[in-house]
Amino acid sequence: MIMKAYPLFAIGLAFAMAGCATRAPQPQVKYVNPGAQGGVAGTGIESQDIGAAAQKAAASILALPQIGGAPNPPTILLTPVTNRSASPVDTELYTVKLRGILMQNTAGKVRFLARDVGWDTSKHEENLRAAGEVQPGVVRKAATYDYLLTAELRGISAATNKGRSEYFLVAFKLVDMHDILLWENQYEIKKEGNVSPVYR
Amino acid sequence: MGRFWFIGLAALALLTGCATTSGPVSASGKRITPATLAAAKQRVESEQVPANLRPYYEAMYAEGRENQALHAMRGGIEALRAGQLEAAERLFDLAIEDVDSLVGGEAAARRAQRKFARDQEKWFKGESYERSALFVYRGLAYLIRHDFGNAAACFKRAQLYDITGDDAPGFAGDWYSAEWLLAMAALKQGFPQDAAVALQRAAGFSTRPANATPPQPEMNVLLVVETGRGPIKYRTGQYDEIMRYRAAPSDVQKVDVFRAGDVPQVALPAESLWTQATTRGRRQVDAILAGKARFKEGTESAAAGLALGAVVASHHRHGEVATGVLAGLAILSAGVSAATTPEADIRAWANLPDKIYLAGLTVPAGPATLTVVGRNAAGQVIKQQEVKTSIHEDSPLAVVLVRF
Numbered sequence: 307m308i309m310k311a312y313p314l315f316a317i318g319l320a321f322a323m324a325g326c327a328t329r330a331p332q333p334q335v336k337y338v339n340p341g342a343q344g345g346v347a348g349t350g351i352e353s354q355d356i357g358a359a360a361q362k363a364a365a366s367i368l369a370l371p372q373i374g375g376a377p378n379p380p381t382i383l384l385t386p387v388t389n390r391s392a393s394p395v396d397t398e399l400y401t402v403k404l405r406g407i408l409m410q411n412t413a414g415k416v417r418f419l420a421r422d423v424g425w426d427t428s429k430h431e432e433n434l435r436a437a438g439e440v441q442p443g444v445v446r447k448a449a450t451y452d453y454l455l456t457a458e459l460r461g462i463s464a465a466t467n468k469g470r471s472e473y474f475l476v477a478f479k480l481v482d483m484h485d486i487l488l489w490e491n492q493y494e495i496k497k498e499g500n501v502s503p504v505y506r
Numbered sequence: 507m508g509r510f511w512f513i514g515l516a517a518l519a520l521l522t523g524c525a526t527t528s529g530p531v532s533a534s535g536k537r538i539t540p541a542t543l544a545a546a547k548q549r550v551e552s553e554q555v556p557a558n559l560r561p562y563y564e565a566m567y568a569e570g571r572e573n574q575a576l577h578a579m580r581g582g583i584e585a586l587r588a589g590q591l592e593a594a595e596r597l598f599d600l601a602i603e604d605v606d607s608l609v610g611g612e613a614a615a616r617r618a619q620r621k622f623a624r625d626q627e628k629w630f631k632g633e634s635y636e637r638s639a640l641f642v643y644r645g646l647a648y649l650i651r652h653d654f655g656n657a658a659a660c661f662k663r664a665q666l667y668d669i670t671g672d673d674a675p676g677f678a679g680d681w682y683s684a685e686w687l688l689a690m691a692a693l694k695q696g697f698p699q700d701a702a703v704a705l706q707r708a709a710g711f712s713t714r715p716a717n718a719t720p721p722q723p724e725m726n727v728l729l730v731v732e733t734g735r736g737p738i739k740y741r742t743g744q745y746d747e748i749m750r751y752r753a754a755p756s757d758v759q760k761v762d763v764f765r766a767g768d769v770p771q772v773a774l775p776a777e778s779l780w781t782q783a784t785t786r787g788r789r790q791v792d793a794i795l796a797g798k799a800r801f802k803e804g805t806e807s808a809a810a811g812l813a814l815g816a817v818v819a820s821h822h823r824h825g826e827v828a829t830g831v832l833a834g835l836a837i838l839s840a841g842v843s844a845a846t847t848p849e850a851d852i853r854a855w856a857n858l859p860d861k862i863y864l865a866g867l868t869v870p871a872g873p874a875t876l877t878v879v880g881r882n883a884a885g886q887v888i889k890q891q892e893v894k895t896s897i898h899e900d901s902p903l904a905v906v907l908v909r910f
Contacts, residue, residue: 348606389655390697392662394602394644397655465666467790470608499608502615504628506669506790 349472349497350393351459353403359476359493360404364411366491367455367480373416382480383419383451384408391461391474404457419451453488454481469500532569533576533853534626543568558588562597572614575604576630579640579855586643587732587909591650598644605631605640605667621798625791626851635737635782636855637667638681642777642862645687646730650905654695661688674787680711682718683776683862690721690728690866694902698723713782715775725866726897731773731878731908733758734860737783739852747799748792749850753780754860758880758889758910761863765876773863773878780860791851798848805843812836859909871899880910 368374384405387397405418428448434440461474473496480489530538546567555563562581566574582597604610611629618628631637645660665679685708692700705720734756742748761773816832819825867876873896880889889910897904 348608350606389659390700392659392666394648394656394659394663397653463662463666465669467669467671470666501608502612502628503790503794504615504618504625505631 349463349470349499351391351395351461351472351474351495353399355474355495356387356395356400356403356476357407359478359495360407361411362493363404363457363478363491364408367408367478367489368412368415370480370489372488373412373453376415379415379417380452381417381419381449382408382453382455383421384455384457388456388458391459392463393459393461393472393474395459401457408455419449421448452483454483455479456481467501467506469498471498472496530568533565533573533630534569535624536569536627538568556585556588556590556593559585559590559593559597566600571604571611572627572629573853574629575601575632576853576855578604579632579636580857582640583643583855583857586647587907591647595644595647595651598640598647601640602644604629605637619794621801622845622847624847624849624851625795626849626853628851630851630853632855633783634667634669634786635779636858638664638684638782639736639779639855639858640664641667642681642684642687645684645691646905646907649687649691649728649903652694652902654691654902658688658691658695658700661685661691668782670785671787671789674785676712677785677787680713680785681777681782682708682711682713682715683864685711686718686721686774686776686864690725690903693721693723713778718774719866721866722868724868726901726903727867727869727874727876727895728903728905729763729773729863729865729867729876729878729908730905731761731863731865731880731910732859732861733761733863733880733910736779736855736858736860738856739854741850741852743799743850745799745802745848747795747848747850749852751780751783755780756860756880756910757882759883760881760885761865761910762879762881763865763867763876764879765867765869765874770879771865771867773865775861776864777862778860779858779862795848795850798846802843802846802848805839805846809836809840809843812839869897869904871897873897876906878908878910 373380384401387395387400387404389395389397401422405420408416409418425448428446431440431443432446435442435446456479458477458479459474460477461472463472464470473494476493476495478489478491478493479487481487529540530543532538543564546564549567550560550563553563559581562577562584566577566581569577578597578601582594582601585591585594585597611631615628617623618625632640641660641664645657645664648654648657648660661684664681664684668677668679668681670678685704688704689701689708692698692704701721708714708718735754737751738754739749740752742750761775762770763773764770812832813836816829816836819828819832822828869876873894876893876895878891878893879887882888891908891910893906893908895904895906
């Protein structure tokens, strides 16, 4: 009879010990598709959201007669993304991503001014040339733009003890040198998510 | 007498919780193996982490994802105070990744709801006041970078995370400091309308300080003074299933800032983290923990009853079978009770302050010395710090942090 009780004792002991002294989890790294939703997704704006909006914007801009039908490719200056939402974003990264997508999708029909890339270096080199410290090279005459493309992120966010809801509006504007608004388009993103009860 | 060892075992199982673990344990109470700890130290060494941040990084690397945000928050605020802006940004962003995520840590969160899993094994995302504080401090880091758009986004997000239970509806999204700082960021962005709306919202908060002075566009120095220690979490209840806060305020009750040749300015007592923590209302996780506690109590009572039955049975002639069955069930029930873990999660962002004071100043370009003074309730100076800074003419805002 005593022997028969051993399994019960073992079960009891196993329960009693459960949850004690386990090893801390180890870090893991894996490759994921940058255009896909992340494994730690929240309701904030993410890279794929900006990418999708930029692709739609590029197609829409190319459909403009002033752009798509221009005899010479017009030059566009893309200003940094303005964030007026409740979701912090890497605005520089998004600006670069936006320009990259627009370039891919406008294939030679539009030129982009990249003052953020070469301005300081070129200016420094110009000074060195003027001082005779380096060879004179060609006379520098920086290009100017025909159109200004702005992107603004706005949003409405709400949260309760059950979940979060966030609405984002990515608004693009194309303005010419005379401040005439040539084109404006908006892209909406809405995300909702529930919070686990253990965090409520 | 030979039969009584069953009952002894039952009593032992009833009284024994988890055995005390020797050696280092994580904030979740898990043992950290020497190999894991050594690997974490080696990684910190190879990454050349500054000495003051090493404890946070070592803990983060050794304790795994469930405590990443916890140590990132602690390390981030330490880095910000030490002027290590890049490190602060990196650590705060790591914490935000977990806090903002709804999907990440879902499996651990589901597990934490089970009877035999501890609440503290879920990914640490902090209580509402810790999540809001994370965005306030991240916003300050953006202000230092003059990235006013993202700073404003963080201050808005701080309000978003200030959720409350259904029993405390008036206290949701009532961080006065977040609105004040949002107004400052909006002014620096050139959006005075947004600033006015933020201050209008703040005027309706029960947490608003008296005689609050709004930020002005011409202010070029933001003084942030932290006092005391943030809310300390502790467990109470029959099975430690209830989480409560203990206050750890500073004796500093008023903060003034002086600049040579200028009138002293009173810093705004913009936030009490104690108030924010204790006005959160009922949490849903409390109901889960209460359920676990009831289950533990039930199985504990059952074990005691069964053990008693086994004792009674053992006194009867031919009662061996009954004694064995009852004692076995008592052991099983006691084992189940011992394995039930209703203890509340009391992991906390331990190096938060108790109060945050804010002051906006307009300082002429050039070197400047600010004298920040902390006074007790009687008005006596009990803390003083001189801050030497240099104001650049084209700099829209310099942020000065003082810790009392």
